[in-house]
Amino acid sequence: MKKYILPLLILLLANHIPTHATQPLKREFRGAWIQVVNGQFIGMSTNEIQQTLTAQLDALQRAGINAIIFQVRPEADALYMSYYEPWSRYLTGEQGLAPDPYWDPLQWMIDECHRRGMELHAWINPYRAKTKSTNSLGLKHPYKKSPERFVHYDGMLIFNPALKENRDYICTIVTDIVKRYDIDGLHIDDYFYPYPVPGVEFDDEQSFRDDPRGFTDKGDWRRDNVNLLVEQLHHTIRRVKPWVKFGISPFGIYRNQKSTPKGSATNGLQNYDDLYADILLWIDKGWIDYTIPQLYWEIGHKTADYEILIDWWAKHANGRPLFIGQDVMRTVKATDTAQPTQHQQTRKMQLQRSYKSIGGSCQWPASAVADNAGGYATALSKEHHRWLALQPEYPFIDKRAPKRVKHLEVIWTNDGPILCWTAPAYKDEMNRPIKYVVYRFTKEEKINLNDATKIMGFTQSTFFPLTYQDGKTQYTYVVTALDRLHNESKAQRKKIKL
Numbered sequence: 001m002k003k004y005i006l007p008l009l010i011l012l013l014a015n016h017i018p019t020h021a022t023q024p025l026k027r028e029f030r031g032a033w034i035q036v037v038n039g040q041f042i043g044m045s046t047n048e049i050q051q052t053l054t055a056q057l058d059a060l061q062r063a064g065i066n067a068i069i070f071q072v073r074p075e076a077d078a079l080y081m082s083y084y085e086p087w088s089r090y091l092t093g094e095q096g097l098a099p100d101p102y103w104d105p106l107q108w109m110i111d112e113c114h115r116r117g118m119e120l121h122a123w124i125n126p127y128r129a130k131t132k133s134t135n136s137l138g139l140k141h142p143y144k145k146s147p148e149r150f151v152h153y154d155g156m157l158i159f160n161p162a163l164k165e166n167r168d169y170i171c172t173i174v175t176d177i178v179k180r181y182d183i184d185g186l187h188i189d190d191y192f193y194p195y196p197v198p199g200v201e202f203d204d205e206q207s208f209r210d211d212p213r214g215f216t217d218k219g220d221w222r223r224d225n226v227n228l229l230v231e232q233l234h235h236t237i238r239r240v241k242p243w244v245k246f247g248i249s250p251f252g253i254y255r256n257q258k259s260t261p262k263g264s265a266t267n268g269l270q271n272y273d274d275l276y277a278d279i280l281l282w283i284d285k286g287w288i289d290y291t292i293p294q295l296y297w298e299i300g301h302k303t304a305d306y307e308i309l310i311d312w313w314a315k316h317a318n319g320r321p322l323f324i325g326q327d328v329m330r331t332v333k334a335t336d337t338a339q340p341t342q343h344q345q346t347r348k349m350q351l352q353r354s355y356k357s358i359g360g361s362c363q364w365p366a367s368a369v370a371d372n373a374g375g376y377a378t379a380l381s382k383e384h385h386r387w388l389a390l391q392p393e394y395p396f397i398d399k400r401a402p403k404r405v406k407h408l409e410v411i412w413t414n415d416g417p418i419l420c421w422t423a424p425a426y427k428d429e430m431n432r433p434i435k436y437v438v439y440r441f442t443k444e445e446k447i448n449l450n451d452a453t454k455i456m457g458f459t460q461s462t463f464f465p466l467t468y469q470d471g472k473t474q475y476t477y478v479v480t481a482l483d484r485l486h487n488e489s490k491a492q493r494k495k496i497k498l
Helices: 001-011 046-062 105-115 165-180 205-210 218-240 271-275 280-284 308-315 330-332 345-353 366-371 374-385
Strands: 029-034 067-073 121-126 128-130 150-153 156-159 185-188 245-248 323-329 339-343 360-365 406-414 418-420 433-441 455-459 461-466 474-482 492-497
Touching: 001 433, 029 046, 029 366, 046 105, 046 366, 046 374, 067 105, 067 165, 067 185, 105 121, 121 165, 121 339, 121 406, 156 165, 165 185, 165 218, 185 218, 185 418, 218 245, 218 280, 308 323, 308 345, 308 360, 323 330, 330 339, 330 345, 345 360, 345 374, 366 374, 406 492, 418 474, 418 492, 455 461
Parallel strands: 029 067, 029 360, 067 121, 121 185, 185 245, 323 360
Antiparallel strands: 128 156, 150 156, 406 418, 418 461, 433 455, 433 474, 474 492
16 A cells, blocks of 8 residues: 555645746736725715726736726625615715716726726625714614614624624625626625724623524634624525625634644734634635635735745635735835845745645735836736736536637728627526637647637627738637636637738
């Protein structure tokens, strides 16, 4: 038996050993968070907000970002037309005040992102019902109707996680968003039970006594409260639109080694013990579709070293797609000790891509990328995101590819040649082609659809403009179809002289 031990160990550790990528990645999640709680839109007119967002999206597209996580519900309010909750003060300056002239930011962002080939993930804060800086609540705010369902904590209002009616209500909100809007994902960040404030108790003792559900330890009971919500959200989204991905972006430390041998060699606040968020359980149970731990520290940080944490997450959270949350400003302010004239962006990207179990990253905040802080966006566009990338696959949701396109041909117009095709037929929405990939190969090149450098572009249309050269250069163009989960069809090809 001994002769089989080494090969077996190599196989088991394959996903844990860093392996440096040798060619551009064809599939990679390249996200960015657009927040509103920083107040960046307060005081702006509708036109000014749209101009700001347009400029950010254009800059993010140039930087190779292919997914936007947009905050639409920061405190039981809405940056969309909600039947249940008031318009957000982060949009209009006053909670409950509708935008004038009227617009729906979520729908507008969906349209703008999809037009640019980006995904749009709607980001909600499930439990937070009022931030410390909010002084008045709109008439539609749920606290106005049922104050007994909330806990006051350090100037905030929190939906009591112990109450079934609150879990049902949050799932009602999510159902409304998922049903009415063509989003690609539903996203939750790191706010579960509130971040602990020294000397301030979260007042849920009576709820614990009223319904302990067999638990004797309040920490275990609190974790189970959150578990119940996450599981219910998973089933809610799958029932309404099974192609909508459910993702969570937890605080970067699951547990420290001093709490459990399974923890990371860190000494910071903990998801499991302080926020009552058992991320690994949710991954193991299949309740979430992707995870983006917020690894906002620098390489070499004394309390929470980025290099230690990225290795820990790569080894412990690869049961579902894993992406890394990057803090742009902290990264560009930290020096790469191996290259003292550079900041840490390149080193962090190299580490991220060295693990097979990590499928991309997400930048915080999007505005810092758009502003090109420390040349961050320039490095993305010229180096790290130089080539286009498809989204990662989610075979545990669906792995059926759409049928191939038909009737691929070139039409010559006064504006130049246009590559045209007919969309493939489909039987259900999961299989509907929503986007097409166009590849180009020279006469001497072998057709290799795994080569990301050959991707010319994506389009939602069934045509793609080409550039005429001298009429003598022969290319082979290949077109494939992508469905809602980015399953790719078989190729259809056409030889063309341009």
